[in-house]
Amino acid sequence: MTPFSSLDLIALVWFVVAWGGFGVIVDLTRIGGPSLSRLMNVERRRWMREMAAREVRIVDTAIMASLQNGTAFFASTSLIALGGAFTLLNQTDRMMAIFRDLPFHIVPTAGELEIKIAMLVVIYGYAFFKFGWAYRLFNYSAVLIGAVPAADHPDAAARERAIERAAEMQIDAGQHFHWGLRALFFSLGLFGWFIDARVFLATTTFILAVLVRRQYLSKARTALLKSAMAEDNAG
Numbered sequence: 115m116t117p118f119s120s121l122d123l124i125a126l127v128w129f130v131v132a133w134g135g136f137g138v139i140v141d142l143t144r145i146g147g148p149s150l151s152r153l154m155n156v157e158r159r160r161w162m163r164e165m166a167a168r169e170v171r172i173v174d175t176a177i178m179a180s181l182q183n184g185t186a187f188f189a190s191t192s193l194i195a196l197g198g199a200f201t202l203l204n205q206t207d208r209m210m211a212i213f214r215d216l217p218f219h220i221v222p223t224a225g226e227l228e229i230k231i232a233m234l235v236v237i238y239g240y241a242f243f244k245f246g247w248a249y250r251l252f253n254y255s256a257v258l259i260g261a262v263p264a265a266d267h268p269d270a271a272a273r274e275r276a277i278e279r280a281a282e283m284q285i286d287a288g289q290h291f292h293w294g295l296r297a298l299f300f301s302l303g304l305f306g307w308f309i310d311a312r313v314f315l316a317t318t319t320f321i322l323a324v325l326v327r328r329q330y331l332s333k334a335r336t337a338l339l340k341s342a343m344a345e346d347n348a349g
Contacts, residue, residue: 117225118311125307125314132322133300140329141289150328150335151292155285157338162281166262166273178256185252185291189245192298196238202231220310230307237301244294251287258283299325 118126140149165174202209206224213221222230258280263273299321306317329335 117223117229121311122307122314125311125318128315129300129303129318132318133296136322136325137293137296141292146330148339149330150332150338151288153335153338153342154288156342158284158288159281162259162262162277162284165259165280166277167265169264171259174259175256178252178259181287182249182252182256185245185249185287188291188294188298189242189249192238192242192245192294195298195301196235196242199231199234199238202234203228206231222308227308230304233304234301237297237304241294241297241301244290244297248287248290248294251283251290255280255283255287296325 139145140151144152161174161177165171168174206227209227210221210224258276262276262280263269267273300318303314303318303321307314
């Protein structure tokens with residue numbers, strides 16, 4: 115038998131659906147209009163075209179270094195969090211003693227705590243692999259940027275294919291980075307489960323609401339939409 119109640123299982127299912135469903139909607143559909151991530155994919159393609167038109171690409175290498183450094187930072191953070199979660203697995207007795215002193219009057223069993231901590235281990239491990247792969251893809255993208263021929267290259271078709279390859283690699287790297295970042299965000303919601311299933315439901319919903327707002331109701335998205343509409347009108 116499972117050590118969890120029906121409400122615990124409902125909260126866990128909601129957590130999985132919220133996390134996975136949000137990612138699919140943002141990255142693969144246009145429900146609610148283009149998300150901020152999808153709008154930025156358009157800008158990544160635009161960047162590659164602007165990069166290809168420049169003879170000196172110092173600014174592009176600086177941007178790539180920034181993207182790689184940011185990805186490396188989150189990969190290191192995920193690895194540290196993963197180590198912390200493994201440490202907690204050896205501290206279940208201490209955690210149970212802490213819960214007894216809290217005013218919630220909820221003391222989980224050692225088995226419940228170990229399962230919840232194991233889920234944190236899985237999430238942080240997943241985030242680390244996503245960030246690690248994104249870092250690798252940004253490295254590949256830097257190579258592809260260097261392989262894009264100059265503007266006066268005689269083979270226009272080959273140059274166009276090189277631009278498209280670089281853009282697709284950038285977009286793929288960005289998507290893996292997004293999934294790693296969402297894993298870190300939703301892991302915060304999982305901490306609510308250590309208190310109570312109802313708190314878990316609330317924290318998951320709160321994290322989802324914050325991410326939805328950033329993808330569809332943020333000033334950043336509005337700015338990109340206004341820019342796209344102005345270009346369409348000008349065209």
